[in-house]
Structures are given as structure tokens and as C-alpha cells.
Amino acid sequence: DAKTTQPPSMDCAEGRAANLPCNHSTISGNEYVYWYRQIHSQGPQYIIHGLKNNETNEMASLIITEDRKSSTLILPHATLRDTAVYYCIVRVDDSGYALNFGKGTSLLVTP
Amino acid sequence: DTAVSQTPKYLVTQMGNDKSIKCEQNLGHDTMYWYKQDSKKFLKIMFSYNNKELIINETVPNRFSPKSPDKAHLNLHINSLELGDSAVYFCASSWTETNYGYTFGSGTRLTVV
Numbered sequence: 188d189a190k191t192t193q194p195p196s197m198d199c200a201e202g203r204a205a206n207l208p209c210n211h212s213t214i215s216g217n218e219y220v221y222w223y224r225q226i227h228s229q230g231p232q233y234i235i236h237g238l239k240n241n242e243t244n245e246m247a248s249l250i251i252t253e254d255r256k257s258s259t260l261i262l263p264h265a266t267l268r269d270t271a272v273y274y275c276i277v278r279v280d281d282s283g284y285a286l287n288f289g290k291g292t293s294l295l296v297t298p
Numbered sequence: 299d300t301a302v303s304q305t306p307k308y309l310v311t312q313m314g315n316d317k318s319i320k321c322e323q324n325l326g327h328d329t330m331y332w333y334k335q336d337s338k339k340f341l342k343i344m345f346s347y348n349n350k351e352l353i354i355n356e357t358v359p360n361r362f363s364p365k366s367p368d369k370a371h372l373n374l375h376i377n378s379l380e381l382g383d384s385a386v387y388f389c390a391s392s393w394t395e396t397n398y399g400y401t402f403g404s405g406t407r408l409t410v411v
Contacts, residue, residue: 233399
């Protein structure tokens with residue numbers, strides 16, 4: 188039962204901003220939006236997460252709509268090393284709930 | 299220093315054998331996990347341990363048995379290996395309050411022949 192919907196693939200030119208959308212129209216009030224990525228043959232890597240407010244860290248920005256039904260992960264200046272599968276996950280922030288990965292978006296950054 | 303380390307990185311074994319994969323984390327996290335990534339690249343939670351206690355146990359054959367001797371280790375033992383067990387297995391760790399996200403290991407590629 189997919190709780191998030193992401194496009195299967197996207198392209199982005201190196202140096203440009205990559206904007207990865209995610210729909211989570213059935214998100215509950217106590218569920219956070221998490222973003223992870225998996226570079227080929229590596230373990231997933233945590234990027235960012237948020238509840239209601241927009242968030243920014245050294246890797247990316249997370250924009251969550253006011254109704255919380257969708258969000259966008261922004262990589263401000265994509266590099267070739269950002270080529271990866273990006274996963275948007277909604278989850279209650281409690282150890283009794285696991286991170287459940289969907290199919291994600293395969294982002295290809297081109298020179 | 300690797301934060302979450304798994305051994306071995308590659309494991310090739312015959313059907314019917316018993317094997318173990320080890321995981322250690324040096325982050326001081328109190329929760330550890332095992333995930334399985336199959337050939338279609340779906341990542342699925344298998345187990346979760348919090349302070350050495352099992353808190354998540356998804357529908358996994360009982361041939362898979364996790365063992366947590368202490369907070370820093372979560373090993374995965376697999377009995378009577380089957381062809382369908384071939385996959386990449388990832389260990390991860392986090393704090394109970396996961397505001398800082400999970401940290402994953404680099405994976406163990408298990409091939410059953």
C-alpha cells in the first residue's frame with residue numbers, strides 16, 4: 188500500500204536545480220516526510236525530513252505544501268554524484284514504525 | 299571509521315547451507331534494522347531491534363533469525379538457504395527518536411546457487 192507517489196525517473200543538467208516531487212495525499216497529522224537516496228550499489232543515505240515547515244540542510248531543501256499533501260525535494264546545484272534513486276517516505280517518528288521504501292525516483296544528472 | 303559496518307560484503311553459498319551476516323554500528327544508536335533489497339530493487343524491512351529487544355518483525359520466514367548480543371550489534375542468521383534468498387541485505391541503525399534519520403551499511407550481496 189503505497190503512501191507516496193513519485194515519478195519513476197527524471198533528468199537534470201549538471202549545475203541546475205533538481206526538483207523532485209512527491210505526493211502523499213493520505214498523510215496523517217503525526218507523519219513526517221523523509222527523503223533518502225540510494226546511489227548505485229550503496230546503502231540508502233538520509234537526506235532530510237520535515238513535518239510541516241520547510242527545511243534546509245547542507246544537502247537539500249524540503250518544501251512541504253500547506254495542506255501537507257505533497258512535497259518537493261530540491262537539490263540546488265545538482266552534480267553528477269547526485270545521480271541516484273530518491274525515496275520519499277512518510278512515517279510516524281517512532282521506533283515502532285519502520286521506514287518503508289517505495290519505488291522512488293531515479294534521477295540522472297547529465298553533464 | 300565506518301559508522302555501520304557489515305561483513306561479509308559478498309557471500310556466495312549453496313542451497314541448504316546456513317550462513318550469518320554480521321552488523322556493527324559505532325554511532326551509539328539504540329535501534330538497529332535489517333532490510334532486504336531484491337532483484338527488482340525493492341527495499342523491505344525485515345527486523346528492528348531497540349536496546350536488544352525485537353520491536354519489528356515483518357513477515358519473514360522463520361529460517362531468518364536475528365541476534366542482538368548488545369546494542370552495537372545485530373547479526374542475521376539464515377538457515378537452509380534457498381535460491382529466493384539471493385538479495386542484498388542492508389543493516390541500519392538510528393536513535394529511537396529518529397530525527398537524524400537512519401544510517402545504513404554498505405550491504406551484503408548474498409547469492410545462493
